[in-house]
Every structure is written in C-alpha cells, then in structure tokens.
Amino acid sequence: IVDAMATAIAIAQVGEFSFVLLATARDGGLIDLDLFKLATSVTLLTLFITPFMTGNAHWIALRIAKTIVPKRKLAKAELRAHKSQERHGHIIVIGYGATGRAAALLLKDEGESVLVLDTSPLLIREAEHCGLAGMVGDATQHTILERANIDSARAVVVAIPDHMSVRIIVSQSGHAAPDVPVIVRSRYHTFSDELEVLGADGVVDEEKTVGQRLGKRTLSLISASTSKETEDESKEAS
Numbered sequence: 665i666v667d668a669m670a671t672a673i674a675i676a677q678v679g680e681f682s683f684v685l686l687a688t689a690r691d692g693g694l695i696d697l698d699l700f701k702l703a704t705s706v707t708l709l710t711l712f713i714t715p716f717m718t719g720n721a722h723w724i725a726l727r728i729a730k731t732i733v734p735k736r737k738l739a740k741a742e743l744r745a746h747k748s749q750e751r752h753g754h755i756i757v758i759g760y761g762a763t764g765r766a767a768a769l770l771l772k773d774e775g776e777s778v779l780v781l782d783t784s785p786l787l788i789r790e791a792e793h794c795g796l797a798g799m800v801g802d803a804t805q806h807t808i809l810e811r812a813n814i815d816s817a818r819a820v821v822v823a824i825p826d827h828m829s830v831r832i833i834v835s836q837s838g839h840a841a842p843d844v845p846v847i848v849r850s851r852y853h854t855f856s857d858e859l860e861v862l863g864a865d866g867v868v869d870e871e872k873t874v875g876q877r878l879g880k881r882t883l884s885l886i887s888a889s890t891s892k893e894t895e896d897e898s899k900e901a902s
Contacts, residue, residue, distance in 0.1 A: 671721070671783065671785075671800050671801065671802070677710045677711065677714040678706065678707040678710045678711070680707075680711070682703070682707050683704065683707065686700055686703050686704060686707075687700075721802070721805065751777070751779060751797070751812075751813045751816065751817075752813070752816040753777060753816070753817075753818055754776075754777040754778065754779050754797070754813070754816075754817050754818065755771055755776050755777065755778050755779070755817060755818050755819045755820075755821060756778075756779050756781055756809075756812050756814060756817050756819070756820045756821065757771070757778055757779070757780050757781070757821045757823060758781045758782070758803040758820065758821065758822045758823060758824060758833060759781075759782060759822065759823040759824035759825075760780050760782045760784070760787040760788070760790065760791050760798075760823075761787075761823065761824070761825070763823040763825075763849055764780070764782075764821070764823030764824070765791075765794075767821055767823055768780055768791065768794075768796055768821075769794065769796075771821075772794075772795065772796060776818075777797070778796050778797065779796075779797045779798070779799060779812055779817075780796050780797065780798045780799070781798075781799050781801055781803050781808070781812055782798070782800065782801075783800065783801065783802050784800075785800050788800050799811070799812055803822075803829075803833050803836075804829055804832040804833055804836060805836075806836050806839070806840060809836055809837060809840045809841075810840060814837060814840050814841045814844060815840065815841045815844070817841065817844050818844070819844060819845045819846070819847060820833075820837050820841075820844060820845070820846045820847070821847050821848075822834065822846065822847070822848040822849060822864075823849050824849070825849070825851050827850075827851060827852070827855050830848055830849070830850075830855075830859065831858070831859070831862060833846075833848075834846055834848060834859060834862045834863055834864050835862055835863065837863075838862075838863040845865040845866065846863065846864050846865050846866075847864070847865060847866035847867075847868070848864045848866070848867055848868070849868050849870060850867050850868060850869050850870060851870050851871075852870070852871060853869055853871045853872060856869045
C-alpha cells in the first residue's frame, strides 16, 4: 500500500507540455480564462514541489496511509510486502526497457535470481509474466534500494538511459551497499569516465559497443560475400 502511494506521489507532477495544451484549449474556446488560470497555477505548483515530493515520497505516503487505512490492515499489508521482498544472492536489474529486459532474461536463463526494479507497473507486470521477480519503485531513492535488499544482492545492473538518474543510482548504491558491484549502461562515451569515478564497477559504453558490433557485422558480411565470389569463380573455372 505504502509503496503504491509513494510511486503515485513521485510521478504526480503535471508536465510542462500541459501549458501548450491549456493555451490551445483556451484559444479554441474549450475552457474559460478562470479555468485556464487555475490549471496553470496547479501545474506550476506541482513543478515547484516535485523535488520535495519525490525525495520524501515514502515518508509522505506512510503518513497518508496511517491516516486513511486502518492500522491493523496497514500493518498486515506492510508485513506481507516486507516478507515478499526479503531476498539474498539476487541480481537487481534497474529499468525494464529493451536493454534491461535483454539483460534480465539472459541472467535468468543462466540460473540467476533476478529482481527487476522499474517505476512502471506495466513493465513490472511484463517482467513477472516472463518469470522474473518485480518491484515498482524509483531506484534513485535510498529507501527503495533498501526494500530491494541491495545489501544482500550479488550485483546491481543499471539499464536505464537517463544519465542523471544513473549517476544518482550509482551514488545511492555505493552508500547503501559499498561491497555490491554495480554495472551500468553508459549511453554516450563521454559519460563513461564520470560513472567510473562515481563508483561504477563496470561500465558498458553503448557507443563503443555498438561501433564494435557494426565493425564485426561488416567484416562478417564482407567475408561471406568474398567466400561466395571465390566459390562462383571456382565453379566457372571448372
């Protein structure tokens, strides 16, 4: 219950694009000026308070839950959640996009216990459908990493593309579990050194890796083409 509410609080911000939508609706006569001003004010308010809400999402959610949920029911729900998250010797894969999915499934096929951590409930359901353990949460938050039992994990794999979030996760992981290796995805080559300085134990340079794969694929195709030409020449000669 608390985790669900904390996630909702963390993503409650109204995006900047709402200004465009509101202006279009006002100009088109769909909303009046008073409603336009109210909606704009609400959007600005959420933008200003989002850093505080995100950083204290779990604390706020816990206070709200204690107010609206009967204490006995809340205690039972939190106990079940705590028991379900007690893990040891697992690998935490943060982000279940295409990269995270490929990494998580490969690790699972190799017999590893994998816990997928993502802010999207839809992606977590998809991970669970594939036989992986899943947990909804923002890995930039220290409390979320603790709930994922990072201190007893074998490794942490950070597969999200956003560099700023990766930086925070590497730093938070180092504080929460300094002995657990952290392997991260670096979307651009210029970020790799910075992530290593922050404490990442392994950095997969996306640009370098893709470049190497392109080179190998090119050589493979050239080799196949050369072999075919040699074979055709041999047939003609015979």
